[in-house]
Structure formats: C-alpha cells, structure tokens
Amino acid sequence: MPINEVRAFNRFYTNLIGALDYSKHLYTPYSLTESRVLYELAHSPRTDAADLRAELSLDAGYLSRLLTKFEREGLVGRAPSEVDPRRQRITLTPRGREAAALLDERSREAVGALLEKVPAEERPRLVEAMRTVREILGRGRAPHREGPVVREPGPGDLGWVVQRHGALYAAEYGWNADFEGLVARIVADFAQDHDPHLERVWIAELDGRPVGSVMCVRDDAPATARLRLLLVEPDARGHGLGDRLVSAVVDFARDVGYRELVLWTNDVLAGARRIYQRAGFTLVAEKPHRSYGVDLVGQDWRLPLQKGTVE
Structure with a gap:
C-alpha cells in the first residue's frame, strides 16, 4: 500500500x-x-x-x-x-x-x-x-523561500561565472573573447589568493541552478572595496536578484569595515546601472575606450560607507 x-x-x-x-x-x-x-x-x-x-x-x-x-x-x-x-x-x-x-x-x-x-x-x-x-x-505548498537563493559558491561555480560571462556578453553585446579572458583572470586571482574575511563571491540560484553572480574584493585604495562581476541570467531577471546581489556586497563591505565601495562598468549596461543607482552609488567619472572588439564608455561609480577599520 x-x-x-x-x-x-x-x-x-x-x-x-x-x-x-x-x-x-x-x-x-x-x-x-x-x-x-x-x-x-x-x-x-x-x-x-x-x-x-x-x-x-x-x-x-x-x-x-x-x-x-x-x-x-x-x-x-x-x-x-x-x-x-x-x-x-x-x-x-x-x-x-x-x-x-x-x-x-x-x-x-x-x-x-x-x-x-x-x-x-x-x-x-x-x-x-x-x-x-x-x-x-x-505541489500546492507555499514556496520554501521567497524568491531565489543567494549563496556562497560551491565546486564548479567559479568556472560557471567565467563561462556565463563570456557567453552572455557575446550574445547580448557582441563582446569578443578578450572579455572572457579578463573575467577568467579576475576569477583565477580570487581563487588563488583572497582574504576570506574581506573578500567574497555570491552565487544566485533558481530552481537548483546558478543564475547570477557578484564579487567583493579589496581595491588598491585604502579601506576601499570593489564590486565586480555582477551577472543575472536573462531568464532569471525580474526576481530582484540583481538588487539582492548588490545588497549582499554592500552589507558585507559595510559590516567588515570598508569605508567606500567602488565599481567600474560600461554605459551600455543600462540595467546594471539602474541597480547601482538604487543601491546609492553615484557616477564619478566617464571615459571612452575600445575594448572587447567594440567602442564603449567606461564609468566609475562610488558608494561611501561608514567609517571602518580596514587598512
């Protein structure tokens, strides 16, 4: 029975x-x-x-x-x-x-x-x-969570970050393999030598599969963190995942004592820029450049944080 x-x-x-x-x-x-x-x-x-x-x-x-x-x-x-x-x-x-x-x-x-x-x-x-x-x-039960999960990376997730950045930016913006190479170097540097107290990666997951990423690393400037590699898969957009990923970085950077959070992006990434603006970032500089096989306008964004103890 x-x-x-x-x-x-x-x-x-x-x-x-x-x-x-x-x-x-x-x-x-x-x-x-x-x-x-x-x-x-x-x-x-x-x-x-x-x-x-x-x-x-x-x-x-x-x-x-x-x-x-x-x-x-x-x-x-x-x-x-x-x-x-x-x-x-x-x-x-x-x-x-x-x-x-x-x-x-x-x-x-x-x-x-x-x-x-x-x-x-x-x-x-x-x-x-x-x-x-x-x-x-x-079936018929309330979802276990409200929306997707934002978690720390597991085995294979860092490789996924590189692969999806390369494939997605090529499909949506026509960027060449130079960009995937840049992402690969950023991820490799993090994997080989990072301070777990001050640097982290987050993976967004939906229905058991990775659909987004973001990274917080130390910048060259004292007490400054840098947000890198924000990505959300097209079929996972609309869940507020971009905002959740950026919020994870902001909260982490503030909690560990960074005084400032910065990022670099390009003007064509309109959706990401709106997320940064909602999080309180302000545009501080722009500069035209040619990278990844296309003409772009690079942008520097900045978010002041509470005074901290990171040196």
Whole structure:
C-alpha cells in the first residue's frame, strides 16, 4: 500500500539523516537546528528573526535563546531592521561566517562520501528520484523561500561565472573573447589568493541552478572595496536578484569595515546601472575606450560607507 511505502521511506531516510548527524559526524559543536540557522544566515543577504522563525518553523522563545547564545559567542549581530524597526535584523559576524563555511564544507564532504557509495551510473537516477519527490510533494505548498537563493559558491561555480560571462556578453553585446579572458583572470586571482574575511563571491540560484553572480574584493585604495562581476541570467531577471546581489556586497563591505565601495562598468549596461543607482552609488567619472572588439564608455561609480577599520 502507498501509506506503508511512504512510512518505510520515512524510516529509512530518518536513519540515513541520523548517519549524517551534525554534532557527531561533522565534528562541530552545533546541533542540527543551530547548524540550519547558521546556514540560513549565510545564504540570505537580509534576514530577520521573523524570517528565521517562519523558514525553520521554530518557537520564538527557542530561537531567541539560540540567537542570544550565538551573539554571546560572537557569531551574530542584532540590530533593528532597516525596513521595519519593530523587527530584528540578524547578520553573521566574520567569526560566524567562518563557522557557517566550515559547516557547509563538512556537510558537502559527508554527502560526497555518501554518494561515493553509489555507482556512478546510478547517481543521475538517484538525483532525479529526489527531485521527483520534492516536486510532487511540494505541489500546492507555499514556496520554501521567497524568491531565489543567494549563496556562497560551491565546486564548479567559479568556472560557471567565467563561462556565463563570456557567453552572455557575446550574445547580448557582441563582446569578443578578450572579455572572457579578463573575467577568467579576475576569477583565477580570487581563487588563488583572497582574504576570506574581506573578500567574497555570491552565487544566485533558481530552481537548483546558478543564475547570477557578484564579487567583493579589496581595491588598491585604502579601506576601499570593489564590486565586480555582477551577472543575472536573462531568464532569471525580474526576481530582484540583481538588487539582492548588490545588497549582499554592500552589507558585507559595510559590516567588515570598508569605508567606500567602488565599481567600474560600461554605459551600455543600462540595467546594471539602474541597480547601482538604487543601491546609492553615484557616477564619478566617464571615459571612452575600445575594448572587447567594440567602442564603449567606461564609468566609475562610488558608494561611501561608514567609517571602518580596514587598512
């Protein structure tokens, strides 16, 4: 009977998840619930306490105690929401981001070890079966999240950033391979030598696939960060992803103490320029140039941030 099969599956999957228990097998001091809270905070640029309660179905009192513990350990900061002062905005500190990154890395390793036991030819079937379960049981239910996910990059994502910039800008603006080469150098420099406390990459994901990117890196000027490689796939536009990606950079740069955020773009990228303007950037300089096989007008944009301690 279907009911018996569902119950059998539940028992099997519960045992399987137990084998991946965070505190025992990932060698971390955090429970599964604590780990999920850290995950949500790491993958959502703007999260308040009410969002966490709704997302994770947590009791308000329990969540408050958990956040107090995290705050005491230096993992999170709390402040009134910019949108609604009655709500608390929760953000990860640099130490909190390190903890979340460690959890994510060890979780990926644990799941990878589990998948290694599955023959390579059976893995596509397994993934498709999991997707089918989620799709069928998720019909008619409220979406798990409001809109797409903004997360840290995983294996293969940086290569995707290079490939999609090259393909998309060639298709939409006629830029040649010089641009893809520039993006490849930027990504390679980041991958080989970056400060995780002061530099980050974000990937936007929709329906389980990457659809956007942005990067925050240190600039040559003191206490200045540079926004780079903003991209949103054409079929993912209209979800506010560009604004979310830029907001992630602005919030991160401000939180770690940069005093200024700058970027360079070209006048033909009208959609991106509107996003920058909404985020508070102002145009400070323009200069014609010929690059990537076409004539362009380069633009420098600037956003002052709070005074900080980055040197």
